[in-house]
Every structure is written in C-alpha cells, then in structure tokens.
Amino acid sequence: MIRTKIKSALSASQSGETIKVCGWVRTRRDSKSGFSFVELNDGSCMANLQVVIDQSVPDYEAMIKDVTTGASVAINGKVHESPGKNQRIELHAESFHVYGTADPETYPLQKKRHSFEFLREIAHLRPRTNTFGAITRVRNEAATSIHRFFQSRGFVYIQTPIITTSDCEGAGEMFQVTTLDLKRLAQVQTEIDFSQDFFGKPASLTVSGQLEAEIFATSIGECYTFGPTFRAENSNTSRHLAEFWMVEPEMPFYDLEDNMALAESFVRTVVGDVLENCSEDMEFFNKRIDKTTLETLRNITDNEFIRISYTEAIKIIKASGKKFDFPIEWGSDMQSEHERFLTEEHFKQPVIVYGYPRTIKPFYMRCNDDGKTVCAMDVLVPGVGEIIGGSQREERYDVLVDRMKEGGLNPDEYWWYTDLRKYGTVPHSGFGLGFERLIQLITSMTNIRDCIPFPRTPKNAEF
C-alpha cells in the first residue's frame, strides 16, 4: 500500500478510508481497558495524527511496548471521525510495524519543553521537535519563494564560486583553503611557498558573490545568486554565523531608487508567501515563540517601508533626546542601538536608510555628486536590525580606481572587475540579504543558530 503523508491524511482523508502512514512516535498514552493512543508525526506538517491501537490488533501485546517516544513505525488502518476534541479524524490501526525502537532511557528528546541551547547539542535530532520542524518548513518555503520572486521577474540564477583567490571587498576575515601539509610546514618553520599550493596562490572561501554577479548583470541582465558565504570573524552574537546563506541580486540599468523598490518588494513578497503557505507553522511561532510575530509580519506585507536619508536619520536620532551608549554625529556609522531605535521605537516598521557617508562604505558603491555620500542603502527591520545592505555600483572607471586606492586596495588585482567599467560600462545596482536573518525575522527565533540546520560559529562545527 502507498504511504499517505500525515499532512494529506489530516486534510483530505475521509471516514472509512483505509490508509498507511509512517513516521516517528511523539507520545503514547495507554488505556488499561485495552488500547493505546499514539501521536504520530512524519514531518510533513506540524500536527500529529492520533492513532488508536486496540489490543485486538495482531501482536499488540508483544509490540506495543516498543512504540515509545522517538520510535519509527508504519501503521495500516481505517480513518474514523474522532470523538475527541482536538482532532477531526483519527486512525484505527489494523496492523502496525516498528521499524526502529528508541530506548526511552537514553532517547534525548522527552515529551517536555527543551531549551534551544540543549537542542543545539543534539542538532541531529532537533528537527523532530515542533519548533525545528516548523523552522525547516518555513526555511524551505522562503527559499522557494525567493526563487519564484526572481524567476517571475526574468532574473537569471547564477552560481558563483565558493573558492576564490581574490581578497574581495574586505567584507571580513576569510577562511583559508589549502592542500599544503600544515603539520609538516609547522615543523620546518620555513616561509610558505603558495606556488606549491593547489591553486598556485592563496585561496579562500568566498565572503560574497557580488563581484562575480556583476559580471553577469552586465552581460545577461538581471541575475541573482543564492548560496553559502563564509566569514572567519570571531563574532559571538545571536545574529552572526561563520557560514550563512546569502541572496544577492544584481541588476543593470537600475539606479538606487529602483534598487530600493526591488528590495522592498522582495522582502514583502517572501514574507507574504510564508504567511500564506505556512500558516499552521506561523500560528505556532505566534503562540509559542513571540505573540507579536504575525502582527509584525502583517505590518511588513501591508505597509510601505519608510525611506529616509542617512542625514535625516541622524537628525531624528539626535532630536529624539534619547540617551544612547554611543554618541552619533554625521559621518559616523550607525550603531545597533541607533538602528533599533529607528525601526523598533520611532517608526515601528521597516526602514530603508540611504545615502551614507562615503568614508564608512566600501569602494564599489557609487559616489554622489556632493562628494560626501554614496548610493548605499540598508533595510532595517524590527527585531533583527540590518537585513539587507545594497548600493548602486560605481560604474565610472576612473572614480572606481581612485576609490580602490583610497581604500588601500590594488586595482591590478581586480583587473577583471575594472574591465567591466572599461568595456561597455552601465549603471547598475544590487543588494545582499542574509537568508538566516530573514528566517529570524519571520520565525521570531531570537538566536540565528536556530535558523540554520547546522550552525557554524567560533569553536563549533559539530555535525
């Protein structure tokens, strides 16, 4: 018999139907009058299927003791309307089979609440919990929604390299990639000769696919990357990972205005898709994780984002009269506390800040005519802070090269990047979105380590 997923059983199966379901036992409640209730989950949805196994079912006495929390089972039975209050239907078993037992003495997941810190230590089992099942399904929906968003607008999905030899954009410390025998080199203590290394020169894991995406934006048109990126920063916060997934669209003939419009539409569309297609999981987050989750997200889908210039933002912060740990002046970068003030207290909704001072932004951002600011923009959201950083790119060859030198970079090492300005340059723009931060925003999970299946952070790469 073909297996019916619990999601479709709960939504579509009718009384009298005979079906087969498979999954993992969440709990079992015995009745000494001769039957057991089993809550079965197969990951297809949040809800469990209640299965009733009567003592008349073959091998009941011998096998029911193995049907414990965590055990995997297959059950054939008939669908009945449930007399109980918490479910529409239930399954009355006619036969059942235990694939694998789960010793209750040692199985780490108990039918009680666990701390997220503890669950991180058992990342191989945490997807079997309600919370992480929901996060996984939401993450999947967000990922497919991102592809839909761009594909429906004619964007081309580009796969940029993960290993790179360009020390690009100084976006952070990079992880070195090498096949050299470090153990032996450490013993002989000689100067390292990278010409002997796999690529003939130092190589690293990418910190961004942006520069490569620009190549395709200036040839094939609107495009985007969606892949893993790596930062070897010793960051120990609830918003940083050493390995995270980034979405980076890049568009020719877009100015900063077009860029901001796309970014806003992008966030609102993906959030809207998750609300619509993961309603059961989202109800869970709203009930169990943060009671303002749905309100915050609907605020995002239903209202236009606030757009203010950096200069205006500084004025608002200074005029607020609020005490901050760090004073702010025009020209200094905004601290977390300032960004949070804007999006969480002052406007209470997403804010796009644009036109930052050139001195605090990287070389590839287009200089404005005032000579002081660049065409940069950040999207700030309540709870998470900066979720998107983007800019109109500097398309003028001379200005770009000057900016590189200003930042202490050698233009020769970026010859292919500057070539894009030398041959058929066009105005273009793009932005980067941290995928896990988007998941943080959507699920209200406070720690980003719970928004990716296997988090990599300083001193932790288990699993």
Place this chain on the structure above:
RNA sequence: UCCUCGAUAGCUCAAUUGGUAGAGCGAGCGGCUGUUAACCGCUAGGUUGUAGGUUCGAGUCCUACUCGAGGAGCCA
C-alpha cells in the same frame, strides 16, 4: 576580541553565614482513565564543567582553563 552572567540527576532548576546534595519534569514499575501538556502512588538516577589552591571541612571562597548565554564591535 571586549564586557556581564552562567555550568549541580536525562532535562529545567534549588541548596541560608563554607558543615560531604533536593524538587519538578522525564524514565522504570504499579493504579486509573476515549486519552490528547493526562492524572495518582512507588522506585532508580549525582567524582556538583576541567585542573590547581585556601581550609579540619568546598557545590559554596581564590586562580587558570574549557564550554554556554546576553550585550558590544564587525557585518548579512
């Protein structure tokens, strides 16, 4: 990397001024029950993160280290 806090039973936490460890949940067993965070009773389960030090005596005080959490910086 910096600041603050923490590490005690499988999990979540207690333990006065230093006097050799308790509860709830979970688990096992028994009872009860169309149950659903089930309920009632009994039982088992601990070199108190690691390594030193002070003391007659350390979960408790001191030092170092490891790991974790919150915040900051860096950023996405």
